[in-house]
Amino acid sequence: MKYLVEPITKDQISEVAKTHRESYPKDHLSGSLSQKLLEKYYSLFLSNDVVSIACLNQQKNNLLGFLFFGKDLPSKISQFKQKERVELFFYFIFKPKLLLKILLKKLKHSFQHSESFVEASDIILSIAARPDTKGVGTCLMEWAFEYCRHNQIKRLGLYVTCSNLVAINFYIKSGFIITGYIKGQYYMEKQLENKT
Ligand SMILES: CC(C)(COP(=O)(O)OP(=O)(O)OC[C@H]1O[C@@H](n2cnc3c(N)ncnc32)[C@H](O)[C@@H]1OP(=O)(O)O)[C@@H](O)C(=O)NCCC(=O)NCCS
Numbered sequence: 001m002k003y004l005v006e007p008i009t010k011d012q013i014s015e016v017a018k019t020h021r022e023s024y025p026k027d028h029l030s031g032s033l034s035q036k037l038l039e040k041y042y043s044l045f046l047s048n049d050v051v052s053i054a055c056l057n058q059q060k061n062n063l064l065g066f067l068f069f070g071k072d073l074p075s076k077i078s079q080f081k082q083k084e085r086v087e088l089f090f091y092f093i094f095k096p097k098l099l100l101k102i103l104l105k106k107l108k109h110s111f112q113h114s115e116s117f118v119e120a121s122d123i124i125l126s127i128a129a130r131p132d133t134k135g136v137g138t139c140l141m142e143w144a145f146e147y148c149r150h151n152q153i154k155r156l157g158l159y160v161t162c163s164n165l166v167a168i169n170f171y172i173k174s175g176f177i178i179t180g181y182i183k184g185q186y187y188m189e190k191q192l193e194n195k196t
Pocket of ligand 1: 128
């Protein structure tokens with residue numbers, strides 16, 4: 001096998017945050033967050049109900065990508081926003097252009113119609129591969145599918161910004177289909193057959 005997949009440890013959180021910053025599109029809200037905020041963000045997801053995996057090279061000295069998925073993610077995201085509200089406030093207040101962009105986007109989306117859909121209980125929070133790699137995203141996703149099949153998880157969902165065409169292409173190639181739309185994001189889902 002070309003790559004290794006292993007659970008993420010606390011020591012790898014700074015590499016995870018670095019990979020996120022390098023790979024996420026700059027018009028993505030989280031793609032513009034600082035290294036420090038991203039480290040705090042991902043540390044919160046190193047818990048029992050979230051599966052966090054890293055893709056490593058054979059020598060295990062290089063983190064090439066990562067994937068976080070699991071249950072009850074919106075409440076953990078709210079927890080992060082609440083806990084880091086002061087730092088987030090000062091981070092964005094000193095970035096007026098970015099703040100204006102976010103506010104305009106929010107305003108635009110508040111006029112848009114959202115399609116109702118039933119969200120899966122297991123959701124992908126984040127996936128990223130270092131830009132100088134190939135096949136890392138697929139390797140992580142296959143691992144996640146196998147995990148779901150072994151753990152009787154029948155549906156895996158995710159949200160993706162409508163302008164993130166690379167990711168949408170990747171998800172479609174991985175078997176996800178668009179089943180909903182909310183505030184500038186598509187909701188995509190994959191049905192999995194469980195192993196008996
Ligand atoms: C989305 C992402 C994780 C895919 O990982 P990856 O390692 O590049 O994907 P793979 O190399 O396994 O490619 C699998 C398929 O994805 C699609 N894909 C990957 N990169 C692509 C690109 N630059 N343009 C178009 N399609 C692309 C292709 O269909 C590809 O299949 P192919 O190689 O047979 O053409 C990666 O591009 C990434 O980190 N993006 C930035 C972070 C992000 O946007 N995450 C999703 C947030 S919702």
